[in-house]
Amino acid sequence: MTIGIITVVGFMIIIAITGQFVMHFLGRALVSHDAEVIDPKPDTKY
Numbered sequence: 001m002t003i004g005i006i007t008v009v010g011f012m013i014i015i016a017i018t019g020q021f022v023m024h025f026l027g028r029a030l031v032s033h034d035a036e037v038i039d040p041k042p043d044t045k046y
């Protein structure tokens with residue numbers, strides 16, 4: 001029983017560390033300060 005709890009908690013810690021590592025680098029790459037800029041509507045339809 002104890003080994004199962006330790007395994008689950010350890011797995012959750014590894015997932016959390018991996019998620020933080022990925023989000024650290026994605027947070028730099030996915031800059032969203034220009035996300036609210038809307039392109040103008042084109043005059044001609046294609």
